Amino acid sequence: MSAMLEVENLTASYGATRVLQGISFKVEEGSITVLLGANGAGKTTTLRALTGMVRTTGSVRFRGELVSGKKTEAIASLGIAHVPDGRGTFLGMSTEENLQLGAYTRNNRQEVAAEIARIYELFPQLGRRSHQQAGTLSGGEQQMLAISRALMMKPSLMLLDEPSFGIAPLVVKEIFELLKMLNRDRGTSLLLVEQNAAMSLAMSHHAYLLETGRIVISGPSVEIREHDAVRKSYLGY
């Protein structure tokens, strides 16, 4: 049985500069996979490559179907939700409108409304600010909003770009708990891209280490945690 996401020999370039040197990895159905790496390793580029935002070569298959080369909006409609770096908030629109936009590909208005209500239960802060301009929300709130917006897409695979970035540790904990719950209860597969090795290794099943555009280590997260090189460089002991 093929994995949910299969990436083979993926390269990505910005103009003449090649950032990904031909990487291969998998995301198994129903798992949480993390892509670790320092700044400049190519983590964000990888996610962008998966959703057709940069020029690529190599193949990306989602549930066996070839998606590399497709347009971003087409890939999104297949059930892949990408929460980009910087959150990608619709700054000039209200919190609720941000959520409604997430539901663009869905047609059942009652379901969508019910989903929004559920999100407000999960994140009361968003509920309180439902009509406030999204650009005025704090970093942590915008991250919650970004994840919620992705949830509105009813995705089977979520790509998250550094969800812990620039957010207070307590809020990060909340967010990671939520992600674990999503994976456990809804079976949503997650591909996380992170610098925060400790927390992400603790909650994920599989891990890959990216260094300057190449995958150097891969394996189950429990093993990666004990790996000497990783411990020294990324976990600090």
Next chain:
Amino acid sequence: MDAFIHQVFVGLANGSLYASLALALVMIYRSTGMVNFAQGEMAMVSTYIALSLIQAGFSYWTAFFLTVALSFVAGMAIERFVIRPVSHASELSVVTVFIGLLLIFNSIAGWIWGYSIQQFPSPFSKFSFLANPYLSLHQVGAVGMTLCVLILLYVFFRFTKMGLAMRGTTDNGVSSRLVGIPVSRMLGIGWGLAAAIGAVVGMMVAPSLFLDPNMMVGLLLYAFAGALLGGISNPLGAVAGGFIVGVIEDLLGVYIDNELRFTAAMVLIVCVLLFKPAGIWGKHTVKRV
């Protein structure tokens, strides 16, 4: 006092013309983030097409709706073939393309239909129940039409999925793609709608101003001013702005000096903008740095 009221109504009548063109500008702005300086010329060409249809024997309303439909298609085509290829260039280059379009449309209209003034029929001349001492029948009808288009636009942006998606597209194109919105198609539709509105505007303006290739040139500036004054992101505000500009300009012309009406109006508008940079009813987007 009666003379004053009369002037106000004249100003409102002019203002309705500015307001309706302002709506087309708002439409393009909200769906593409650009102000189309060629909007007036496009509207003018649409009006000529309508005239040709009427002269070919179609009834007014048939010609009307046919023109609106054709303009919609033309708008989409312009977006696809002229605007999209340069959309990644600088803002100034895009503005220059608009001006190029302006020149082209203006010239072609003159070349095909000539520069002599033509009459354009009004569909409201039979509605005698609208008669009143201040405005002509057509002016009342035109104001009504403007308000109709306004309401339709407001409902579209506020309550429909596509309207929401369009607003999202201008707000954040990348995120829009990531939620599955076909951004390029949205832009095309936005242009089509703006062109359609422009056609309506042209057909409302022509009976009063008489049809010639330069009919819309002056109007564009007033419409632009009205849209910015009221708030270019807000259809309601833009329309109100258009009416206000019409009244102010007329009153200034009568009570200060007819030659300086335009200058005085501009000074006033710029002053207002200094206090309210996003327009009177515009939404000032707060950006966290």
Next chain:
Amino acid sequence: MQMNILAMRPARNRKLLLIQSAFVLTAFVLPLLIAPYQVFQWTLIASYAVALLGLNLLMGYSGQISLGHGAFYAIGAYVSGILIDHYGVPYIWTIPAAAGVGMAFGFLFGLPTVKLENLYLALATFGLAVAVPQLLKYKAFEDWTGGFQGITISKPEVPFGLPITQDQWLYYVSLVVALLMFALVHNLLRGRMGRAIVAVRDHPVAASAMGVNVVVLKALTFGVSAMYLAVAGALSTIAMQYVSPDSFAMFLSITLLVGVVIGGLGTLSGALFGAVLIGFLPNFAEQISKSAPGAVYGFLLIAFLFVMPSGVAGGLKILLSRVFKTNSKHSAISTQETK
């Protein structure tokens, strides 16, 4: 003639200097080789080049939009005309006078309006472009401006008994002024003010945090660019011996905009290419189609933007870098493209 903030490699410097010297030499020799009407055309091109330098400073380097700079051109032209006609000021002194007036008006106009976002600034300048011709025709000012008919002055005589025609003399005057203005803006952009201008364009908040008074700087830039336009206007009055309100309608501002974009924003050589374009395009357009020259104009405009979006100067740069295979690693930080 590129603007490089970092020092250029000596070899490239020398090549550039060679090209520039060759060009200046050609410019000086030109009027002796061509017919009088063409000398007149090139005199006007010199005036347009100065105008485009100013507009480029504002739009290319400072990133502010102006649809109404024709107004400052008009102001300069009229200052020159009025001083000559009413006060008998020698024409040469009207040029710095126009510069001063242009700078003052530009700065004063800029102070309140530079705070507006680009769209609103576009409107304000658009309004300026339409308002100024109206004011020039206004009855109350007729004694000064000559109303609809404008002002006519007499053709300047060739001084010192030089063995050249009046047309050629006017050409040389305009050429020298243009070269001076070019050198001035070149030095301006290389210095502190130039860096501040670009910094403010690219990241106003950061620049402000570093102590740059954004509003004053932008207004000053506006003033300097207006000064250039005014000087260009004065040159045109001297060259044509005539100034009238209709020559400064909206179309002039549009023409200048076209010239600066096609020439190449953010480059100084772009001003020259744009000026040549403006000088010859209307005739060229009329030759193609007598009845629809505007369409040709607009079509060429759009075609250029499709094929050469960074303008002629940008296209040339790409071509030259391929021909000379210059190592671009040491080249300047790219300051050219606005967004």
